[in-house]
Amino acid sequence: MDELEEALYALGHAMSVLYVDGATAAPKESWKGRGKTLAYLSELEYRKMVSDEVGEVLHTLLETKNPLDSKVRRRAELLKESYDDMHIMPMDEYVAFQELLNEADAVWHEAKEKSDYALFAPILEKLIDYEKRFATRKNPDKAPYDVLLDSYEKGASMASLDPFFKVIREDLSPLIARIAGMQGPDDSFLRQPFPIEKQRLLSHRVMEMEGINFERCTLGETEHPFTDGMNKWDCRITTHYHEDDVMSNLFSVIHEGGHALYDMGSEDDLEFTCLAGGVSMGVHESQSRFYENLICRSEAFCKALLPEMRKIFPEQMKNVTPEMFYRAINTAKPSLIRTEADELTYPIHVMIRYEIEKKIFAGEVTVKDLPALWNKMYKDYLGVDVPDDRHGILQDSHWSGASFGYFPSYALGSAYGVQMLQQMKKDLDVDAIAAAGDLRPITAWLHERIHRFGSLKRAEEVLADAMGGPLDPKAYTGYLIEKFTRLYVL
């Protein structure tokens, strides 16, 4: 098992470096050459993983009557899952799919730039076909979308997520509609030009406040912000700068910083095994959205963040009070772009994607008809008109990476975070820590209960401990209703 994990780590590391290089420094057309290398590396990965010998060793380990060390058992379980996922696809098909993903990423970038969905549609169709084949082979008795949901969040299914999103829709929609009809706070000071050179200083400062070690984590710039935790000593996060929207970058950096802290937080002895790094995408998103919203969009943290912004942008922030700042960064307004949405409308963006993905995998909508469906749902649920595909269906990178079933993790993670905050408040004076601007005690709490375990504990165990009980969507909507009712003095 050691040798297999070492090989898988090395190959995964090499592929990550290629991916990050492609997204940050490499020239546009480099994808053509990168595809060859990725195909070769993924073939090696497949050959290492899918062999009779590996299958037998894992089977024997998991079936043995002798009690296994818990770490060995968990490694065997996770490797068996990866083995099962890979071996159901023939090698040629698996390798061709890795090449397709590489091409899809380049095509999506171009299509988004040109706001041209027709350019992306044929490759999207191929990605969906592959995922349908994969899901059906993995479990022919289950709905394909349930198979995909389960791969991002163990146990998640349409049966568990439908009621979750129902609570969100029913509890939040009336409040969103009410606030949409009101005069929002004045956030015009945030729409002035904020030179990108100076925004870079601010990025560095908030990473420092989160307690990120710069010897282990760097910040790059990409179309869509992401985190690639290669190992605990090498984590790459990225952001996207907009001169006329300073908070967009700020929240991206804080969000990706939360992912990075999780990836860099595994205990040393888990590194280079399949136990390193986050246990599920929902838990991962709980960490990133914890810092982004529960801390950085809090009234307390504004007291720390505003002086920092004043130092870097004295002109732009000169007449701004903490109260004005808090209201402005929490302006709730139905909008087009998920990653820039406020906390209140955000889960509706996620729900729309979830409903669309359900229809895709139930065969209820064709690829050609997706933009019209997307635009209709934005109108129905958020009341906004989508002007073009760039601000609509092409905005997210997930589908170009065939990450169907990933989106619900964002809403689940947000909900997990609220219950974690309730637990954290029993141990820490979270507001006082946030107001002081040094978030390391918060990071330490999360490290103790979540980060250090990597994937050693199952997601449900980590969550039960950190949240003090099972997921309760009412805790999430209750937090949002309370916060926004107060903000809008309803």
Ligand code: ZN
């Ligand atoms: Zn994230």
